[in-house]
Amino acid sequence: MIELSQIGFSYENTRALYDISTSFSPGELVGIIGPSGAGKTTLLRVLLGELTPTEGKIRNVNGEPLAIGYVPQIDAGERSFPLTIEEMVLLGAASYSAPQPWFSVREKRECRSILDRLGIYELRNNRLDELSGGQFQRALIARALMSRPNLVLLDEPTSGIDLKTLRQVLDLVEELRTEGYTVVLTTHDLNWVAAHLPRVVCLNRTIIADGAPAQVLTSDVVKETYGADVDVVFHGGKPVVVEAIGKGN
Amino acid sequence: MNYLTEPFQYDFFGRALIVTILIGALAGAIGPFVLVRRMAYIGQGMSQSILGGVALGVTYGLDLYFGAAVAAVVSAALIYFVRNQGLPIDTAIGIVASTLFAMGVAVVSSSRDRRLNSTNLLFGNVLGVETSDIILVVVVSAIAGVILFRFYKPLLAATHNYSVANAHGVKAQFMEIVFSALLAMVVVTALRTLGVLLVAATLLIPAATATLTFRSFAQITVASTALGVAFSIIGLFISFHRNIASGPAIVLVGASVFALNLFASGATLKKGLLQR
Numbered sequence: 001m002i003e004l005s006q007i008g009f010s011y012e013n014t015r016a017l018y019d020i021s022t023s024f025s026p027g028e029l030v031g032i033i034g035p036s037g038a039g040k041t042t043l044l045r046v047l048l049g050e051l052t053p054t055e056g057k058i059r060n061v062n063g064e065p066l067a068i069g070y071v072p073q074i075d076a077g078e079r080s081f082p083l084t085i086e087e088m089v090l091l092g093a094a095s096y097s098a099p100q101p102w103f104s105v106r107e108k109r110e111c112r113s114i115l116d117r118l119g120i121y122e123l124r125n126n127r128l129d130e131l132s133g134g135q136f137q138r139a140l141i142a143r144a145l146m147s148r149p150n151l152v153l154l155d156e157p158t159s160g161i162d163l164k165t166l167r168q169v170l171d172l173v174e175e176l177r178t179e180g181y182t183v184v185l186t187t188h189d190l191n192w193v194a195a196h197l198p199r200v201v202c203l204n205r206t207i208i209a210d211g212a213p214a215q216v217l218t219s220d221v222v223k224e225t226y227g228a229d230v231d232v233v234f235h236g237g238k239p240v241v242v243e244a245i246g247k248g249n
Numbered sequence: 250m251n252y253l254t255e256p257f258q259y260d261f262f263g264r265a266l267i268v269t270i271l272i273g274a275l276a277g278a279i280g281p282f283v284l285v286r287r288m289a290y291i292g293q294g295m296s297q298s299i300l301g302g303v304a305l306g307v308t309y310g311l312d313l314y315f316g317a318a319v320a321a322v323v324s325a326a327l328i329y330f331v332r333n334q335g336l337p338i339d340t341a342i343g344i345v346a347s348t349l350f351a352m353g354v355a356v357v358s359s360s361r362d363r364r365l366n367s368t369n370l371l372f373g374n375v376l377g378v379e380t381s382d383i384i385l386v387v388v389v390s391a392i393a394g395v396i397l398f399r400f401y402k403p404l405l406a407a408t409h410n411y412s413v414a415n416a417h418g419v420k421a422q423f424m425e426i427v428f429s430a431l432l433a434m435v436v437v438t439a440l441r442t443l444g445v446l447l448v449a450a451t452l453l454i455p456a457a458t459a460t461l462t463f464r465s466f467a468q469i470t471v472a473s474t475a476l477g478v479a480f481s482i483i484g485l486f487i488s489f490h491r492n493i494a495s496g497p498a499i500v501l502v503g504a505s506v507f508a509l510n511l512f513a514s515g516a517t518l519k520k521g522l523l524q525r
């Protein structure tokens with residue numbers, strides 16, 4: 001279990017996060033929502049260990065050592081790189097693979113089975129810029145899995161993809177959870193989180209609310225998180241936020 | 250056959266050939282990493298920078314390569330320092346490289362030391378290759394080869410996405426040092442045969458040519474290495490027979506092959522790396 005107690009983080013002159021106390025248990029699937037500038041990426045970078053909290057402590061309590069699989073926000077620069085899908089996914093193994101330029105047969109087999117599972121096996125010899133947004137998203141997830149993680153962090157996996165792909169990403173994320181991975185993702189897409197994730201953390205520099213969507217997503221909480229006037233209605237037992245919120249990006 | 254055998258009547262040619270082949274291979278192998286970092290100017294920057302080190306080193310009675318190596322390290326450190334102040338990397342390279350280059354030119358222009366021949370330093374001189382140069386190049390290439398063999402995967406991972414590699418357990422920061430070290434090795438060893446102004450071309454041209462044809466990074470690296478060697482050999486022969494300086498001959502052979510390839514594959518280049 002990862003436990004954050006009173007975490008704060010300040011960039012040179014921006015206090016991006018303060019008083020964050022929460023925990024993520026093994027096998028949990030958590031969505032972090034909040035408007036632009038809320039500190040979602042900052043929180044992920046703290047979890048990644050890329051940023052050291054300026055306040056508070058982050059601990060890995062009585063669990064196996066943390067191995068993080070990171071699925072970054074899609075970046076155009078990354079996609080113009082002359083790599084094949086299989087090459088990129090294999091790079092997830094770079095830190096534990098033997099000190100030679102090639103990957104072992106076993107690693108290649110592992111990679112192919114991951115590609116197969118994510119439905120991009122046929123595309124393994126394609127270049128990165130020859131994939132659609134959703135296919136590339138899956139390649140990024142494949143690379144994260146190739147690193148043999150127990151915690152998977154996804155930054156905005158729902159941005160810039162169509163409904164059908166969104167559905168596929170969701171299925172995938174749920175599958176990861178059932179396989180025992182801890183999954184934490186950030187998103188702008190409130191309704192997607194509300195409808196599909198068991199737990200949501202509303203973030204705006206600090207935690208506004210944390211829990212099951214049906215409890216957490218009241219119009220008051222959403223207003224406080226986003227600073228926008230919204231209504232929450234229930235549809236098929238799930239909360240739906242109406243009226244466009246935030247600007248997204 | 251005469252065309253191929255005649256040059257070997259001269260001792261210097263065999264020596265020059267060994268050195269050029271090794272440097273061609275080394276620069277060819279590292280070139281793809283330089284290219285994908287969009288740091289095309291780093292090779293240029295580092296090699297220009299070493300002129301300052303060479304000039305000062307020689308003036309104070311030190312070895313040519315010693316001054317060059319120190320300058321390469323200083324140059325890399327300064328470039329990263331300036332960049333970390335928040336300036337774009339090309340600005341950092343430009344400022345550091347031209348300053349150290351200017352220092353070099355200043356010293357060279359006022360010096361009477363024969364070893365500080367500006368033409369040779371700027372454009373290289375194969376006639377000047379001595380046994381000690383060969384030893385140095387062989388040793389340094391071997392070390393660089395081992396480093397590249399050992400760190401190819403983590404280096405590629407960190408080059409592709411620093412944060413992701415870091416998260417997945419690669420020592421990304423250390424890979425920056427590995428990359429700079431490899432680059433410094435090429436730039437310093439190429440000083441004698443290519444001079445400080447033409448090294449960058451040997452880092453970029455084989456790699457760029459390879460990316461026109463090959464799809465995977467592994468193929469590109471292998472092809473780039475082979476092309477680096479081929480350009481060096483062909484260039485050296487042409488240089489001998491046409492009596493032109495070897496550095497420009499090698500670069501022009503590479504540029505011609507690149508241009509032909511570009512022309513042939515022009516239609517498919519639309520989405521390629523070189524477009525942006």
Ligand SMILES: Nc1ncnc2c1ncn2[C@@H]1O[C@H](COP(=O)(O)OP(=O)(O)OP(=O)(O)O)[C@@H](O)[C@H]1O
Nearest residue numbers: 011012014016035036037038039040041042043249
């Ligand atoms: N490298 C940085 N240096 C200084 N300030 C930063 C840096 N990165 C982010 N910030 C600031 O920290 C705050 C939180 O940024 P962060 O990127 O974590 O937000 P976010 O919730 O991920 O936003 P988005 O939804 O737009 O991705 C913002 O005010 C931002 O301006």
Ligand SMILES: [Mg+2]
Nearest residue numbers: 040041042155
């Ligand atoms: Mg963000």
